[in-house]
Amino acid sequence: GDSVTQMEGPVTLSEEAFLTINCTYTATGYPSLFWYVQYPGEGLQLLLKATKADDKGSNKGFEATYRKETTSFHLEKGSVQVSDSAVYFCALSDRGYSTLTFGKGTMLLVSP
Amino acid sequence: DSGVTQTPKHLITATGQRVTLRCSPRSGDLSVYWYQQSLDQGLQFLIQYYNGEERAKGNILERFSAQQFPDLHSELNLSSLELGDSALYFCASTPEIGRAEADTQYFGPGTRLTVL
Numbered sequence: 001g002d003s004v005t006q007m008e009g010p011v012t013l014s015e016e017a018f019l020t021i022n023c024t025y026t027a028t029g030y031p032s033l034f035w036y037v038q039y040p041g042e043g044l045q046l047l048l049k050a051t052k053a054d055d056k057g058s059n060k061g062f063e064a065t066y067r068k069e070t071t072s073f074h075l076e077k078g079s080v081q082v083s084d085s086a087v088y089f090c091a092l093s094d095r096g097y098s099t100l101t102f103g104k105g106t107m108l109l110v111s112p
Numbered sequence: 113d114s115g116v117t118q119t120p121k122h123l124i125t126a127t128g129q130r131v132t133l134r135c136s137p138r139s140g141d142l143s144v145y146w147y148q149q150s151l152d153q154g155l156q157f158l159i160q161y162y163n164g165e166e167r168a169k170g171n172i173l174e175r176f177s178a179q180q181f182p183d184l185h186s187e188l189n190l191s192s193l194e195l196g197d198s199a200l201y202f203c204a205s206t207p208e209i210g211r212a213e214a215d216t217q218y219f220g221p222g223t224r225l226t227v228l
Contacts, residue, residue, distance in 0.1 A: 032215045034216075042221060043114070043222045044202065044219040045114070046216060049215075089155065098168065099170060100145075100157065100204075105154065
């Protein structure tokens with residue numbers, strides 16, 4: 001079945017540091033890939049998505065590129081802020097209207 | 113604000129009891145999904161409805177059931193509650209199949225269930 005593997009956290013960074021959160025997936029076919037973010041005490045918010053190979057999703061300074069050859073969708077940001085502290089979930093959907101398979105989430109802690 | 117609403121925000125109840133969680137999808141969205149988030153299991157898909165019909169089932173216990181009503185809101189019913197059912201329950205919605213962003217799920221703020 002489908003699966004998503006994320007690097008374990010917490011990831012602890014100082015403000016303005018570079019962020020990478022690794023995500024790899026296993027799926028049959030050509031899934032859509034997503035990053036969701038969950039701030040403390042809140043629900044999940046869509047951060048970015050990519051629907052086909054080599055697509056780059058971007059939002060709020062975060063980027064991720066759909067790499068079919070390495071089955072990866074790593075999240076990056078050039079300069080993190082304290083307000084980016086949250087849990088980040090990588091997810092896939094194996095067809096347009098199907099359910100999401102989530103990774104276990106990676107907690108990011110950014111200190112001033 | 114995603115446009116998906118869930119009530120109640122918090123629910124505290126006792127083992128053996130039954131509760132109902134409510135979800136209203138974004139305006140115009142036909143599909144509703146329910147997920148359970150717990151510390152040990154992470155985010156797990158429970159069940160999906162599309163325009164009133166059950167479309168997909170995930171790791172949903174037999175003690176749990178759901179339905180989607182003609183106005184498209186959905187309810188998740190949890191019965192014979194156990195301590196292990198304590199979790200955050202999210203619903204999400206997507207537009208009609210074939211429309212733009214039909215692959216993107218928008219999540220509500222969740223209902224935190226505590227079973228004592």
